[in-house]
Amino acid sequence: MKRSMYGRYGGQFVPEVLMPALNELEEAYERYRDDPRFLEELAYYMKEFAGRETPLYFARNLSKKYGTKIYLKREDLVHGGAHKLNNTIGQALLAKYMGKKRLIAETGAGQHGTATAMVGANMGFDTEVYMGAKDVQRQHMNVYRMQLMGTVVHSVQSGSKTLKDAINEALRDWVTNVENTHYLIGSVVGPHPYPMIVRDFQSVIGNEVKRQIIEKEGRYPDSIVACAGGGSNAMGIFHPFIENREVKLFPVEAGGCGLKSTKKEALHSASLCAGEDGILQGAHTRVLQDRYGQILESSSVSAGLDYSGVGPELAHLADIGRIKPCNVNDEEALEAFYELSRTEGIIPALESSHAIAYVMKMAQSGELGDLVVVSLSGRGDKDLETVFSLKKKENRRVCL
Ligand SMILES: *Cc1c(COP(=O)(O)O)cnc(C)c1O
Numbered sequence: 511m512k513r514s515m516y517g518r519y520g521g522q523f524v525p526e527v528l529m530p531a532l533n534e535l536e537e538a539y540e541r542y543r544d545d546p547r548f549l550e551e552l553a554y555y556m557k558e559f560a561g562r563e564t565p566l567y568f569a570r571n572l573s574k575k576y577g578t579k580i581y582l583k584r585e586d587l588v589h590g591g592a593h594k595l596n597n598t599i600g601q602a603l604l605a606k607y608m609g610k611k612r613l614i615a616e617t618g619a620g621q622h623g624t625a626t627a628m629v630g631a632n633m634g635f636d637t638e639v640y641m642g643a644k645d646v647q648r649q650h651m652n653v654y655r656m657q658l659m660g661t662v663v664h665s666v667q668s669g670s671k672t673l674k675d676a677i678n679e680a681l682r683d684w685v686t687n688v689e690n691t692h693y694l695i696g697s698v699v700g701p702h703p704y705p706m707i708v709r710d711f712q713s714v715i716g717n718e719v720k721r722q723i724i725e726k727e728g729r730y731p732d733s734i735v736a737c738a739g740g741g742s743n744a745m746g747i748f749h750p751f752i753e754n755r756e757v758k759l760f761p762v763e764a765g766g767c768g769l770k771s772t773k774k775e776a777l778h779s780a781s782l783c784a785g786e787d788g789i790l791q792g793a794h795t796r797v798l799q800d801r802y803g804q805i806l807e808s809s810s811v812s813a814g815l816d817y818s819g820v821g822p823e824l825a826h827l828a829d830i831g832r833i834k835p836c837n838v839n840d841e842e843a844l845e846a847f848y849e850l851s852r853t854e855g856i857i858p859a860l861e862s863s864h865a866i867a868y869v870m871k872m873a874q875s876g877e878l879g880d881l882v883v884v885s886l887s888g889r890g891d892k893d894l895e896t897v898f899s900l901k902k903k904e905n906r907r908v909c910l
Pocket residue numbers: 592593594621622696697698737738739740741742743744814815859861862887888889
């Protein structure tokens with residue numbers, strides 16, 4: 511099997527002009543991934559800039575209420591409020607070692623753009639982020655955040671003016687400027703070697719959990735639950751446990767609005783659950799598409815889970831039965847958002863609320879076992895406006 515493939519998924523479906531850039535990136539990664547100087551610098555940024563390691567927090571109140579031991583991996587405490595910085599630090603450092611002067615990225619909700627802007631400012635790159643015009647309007651605070659850190663934000667006017675158009679523009683930029691530019695992809699998606707590189711940088715999450723849970727419980731958990739958009743926090747926490755087959759792994763996708771009628775609509779951000787084979791962002795994976803192969807726009811209450819595809823390795827792990835894809839809808843996620851805030855004094859991101867919701871839903875079934883670790887991928891401060899406006903809608907009994 512080719513190294514760029516995960517079962518039948520993955521690969522490099524990009525214009526020929528980009529192949530040298532992908533090869534250069536892969537070679538650089540192979541060279542530096544075990545280089546002591548690179549690893550020392552990576553460890554420095556992870557500790558001093560990102561604030562690692564993050565606690566594995568025993569959620570005492572939630573555990574009592576739901577009758578199973580629940581630990582939260584506190585990625586919400588990483589600088590910037592989510593796990594995304596783990597990856598942008600790693601890739602920016604790699605770009606520096608490769609002698610690149612410029613970072614580009616695309617962003618949907620603006621979270622990955624913001625994490626890229628942070629490392630861009632800190633490590634001294636010229637940083638430019640592509641964002642659909644619609645998203646620029648919807649996420650103006652993140653646009654301002656990026657600008658504050660010196661990043662140029664391009665508002666993309668083509669197509670549906672959302673994430674997939676921003677992806678196209680970023681790829682176009684990369685083709686033109688590949689000599690001095692690193693394209694910083696934000697999840698375990700895109701052409702090889704990105705899914706591997708992002709997984710490895712995010713595996714710091716699972717590696718810490720492995721150490722911490724042995725310290726606290728003397729054994730591995732029965733199950734690990736993580737929300738999945740592209741799948742980087744899920745792959746990051748799952749990967750170190752893949753060989754430990756007694757540990758069940760649950761990626762939770764966004765089921766969107768549970769009240770809509772057709773299956774596809776009801777599972778509107780759930781590429782693992784409802785997607786079909788297709789090509790997205792240069793990789794073969796499971797993609798939400800219509801019967802003509804046109805990419806469907808995803809929709810979820812949580813902007814960060816709004817991606818029409820999912821990482822190829824996750825698609826493969828689902829195929830071979832090593833992970834068990836599941837989903838919860840907007841309403842259930844919102845309920846979990848309130849529940850964790852009230853019981854533990856921790857306001858979770860709406861993305862992470864999907865993982866919490868699944869635990870709340872399944873705790874009593876026995877499916878998760880007695881010891882559960884949940885990836886709390888981000889904090890909820892960014893979502894307060896969304897939740898606040900949903901609360902008003904709720905009173906009018908419309909679909910969330
Ligand atoms: C972006 C984001 C996600 C989804 O991205 P993955 O690559 O699936 O991890 C999940 N949680 C938070 C807080 C995010 O910002």
